[in-house]
Amino acid sequence: MYDLIIIGGGPAGLAAGIYAVRFGLDTLILERNEISGQISMADIVENYPGFPSISGLELMERYRTHAQEAGAKTRITEVLSVRTEGTKKIVSTDSGDLKAKAVIIATGANPKHLGVPGEKEFVSKGVSYCAICDGPFFKNKTVVVVGGGNSAVTDALYLSKVAQKVYLVHRRDHLRAAKVLQDRAVANSNIELILNTLVLEIIGSKEGVKKVEKIILQDINSKEIRELSTNGVFIYVGIHPNTEFVNVEKDAEGFIKTDRWMETSEKGIYAAGDCHDTPIWQLVAAVRDGAVAATAAYEYIEKIK
Numbered sequence: 001m002y003d004l005i006i007i008g009g010g011p012a013g014l015a016a017g018i019y020a021v022r023f024g025l026d027t028l029i030l031e032r033n034e035i036s037g038q039i040s041m042a043d044i045v046e047n048y049p050g051f052p053s054i055s056g057l058e059l060m061e062r063y064r065t066h067a068q069e070a071g072a073k074t075r076i077t078e079v080l081s082v083r084t085e086g087t088k089k090i091v092s093t094d095s096g097d098l099k100a101k102a103v104i105i106a107t108g109a110n111p112k113h114l115g116v117p118g119e120k121e122f123v124s125k126g127v128s129y130c131a132i133c134d135g136p137f138f139k140n141k142t143v144v145v146v147g148g149g150n151s152a153v154t155d156a157l158y159l160s161k162v163a164q165k166v167y168l169v170h171r172r173d174h175l176r177a178a179k180v181l182q183d184r185a186v187a188n189s190n191i192e193l194i195l196n197t198l199v200l201e202i203i204g205s206k207e208g209v210k211k212v213e214k215i216i217l218q219d220i221n222s223k224e225i226r227e228l229s230t231n232g233v234f235i236y237v238g239i240h241p242n243t244e245f246v247n248v249e250k251d252a253e254g255f256i257k258t259d260r261w262m263e264t265s266e267k268g269i270y271a272a273g274d275c276h277d278t279p280i281w282q283l284v285a286a287v288r289d290g291a292v293a294a295t296a297a298y299e300y301i302e303k304i305k
Helices: 011-022 056-070 131-138 150-160 179-187 283-304
Strands: 002-007 027-031 073-076 079-085 088-093 096-105 109-111 142-146 165-169 191-194 197-205 211-219 225-229 232-235 239-241 269-271
Touching: 002 011, 002 088, 002 283, 011 027, 011 056, 011 283, 027 096, 056 073, 096 283, 131 142, 131 150, 131 232, 142 150, 150 165, 150 179, 150 191, 150 232, 179 191, 211 232, 269 283
Parallel strands: 002 027, 002 096, 027 073, 096 269, 142 165, 142 232, 165 191
Antiparallel strands: 079 088, 088 096, 109 239, 197 211, 211 225
16 A cells, blocks of 8 residues: 555646655556646746746656656556545556555646537647647648637747747637737737637538638627638637546536645545646646645645554
């Protein structure tokens, strides 16, 4: 039996692992994939203290190396459920059950879908949720980015270096991204903002090689509908937490509710990072959450000894 099992190998999970082993806890980090954490998909990270400019993938590799060298064990496996039996936590995986005295859930979140016709049909055929992953396929082509937050504007800026033209479509009359990102987007001659506008449908060729060809837009104020030719659509309209496998108290959107020590409604089970009801989905907040959760888990384990 482990002292602590951490589910998720992103920034929150790895930060928790580093703190946990420093407390002397026998710690196992479970990861679903070799590359974890949404931040690993970021071209450039500019707002993490101490690193004025670093790629998301390099930062994740540094986290992982740090955690492993500190003494945290890692394993690739799919977690199916978490339950409590007495003072033990049972983590069921696709390779068998694991036992621990405490569990930290740091499973992050996945992109939300627009839910419009054509979106599902053209995924990986012009529809994408990751500019870093798929941007190079659109060199010197036209793309549309849907959304107005930090992720949408950051990736629009990245795509502007690759694509011939980038349209940034947002349903509100102003962007929600940080001002420095907005200023860059407005100043970029390769990016055109289309505000107060909804995406109604994604259309493409259905014979031969499937690919996106255009989108249908509607102006929210005038209700005017028009077509916009494009080779790709990159969607950034929020995130959905990966929390279905655990039965603890959650909010209406599935984010795990925690107290200030990251403890859930179940004693000895903690949540950290984007999967819990955090006020901001930011790298620095996820790392902080991981440290707090590991500290709380250590104190809990000490009490039940």
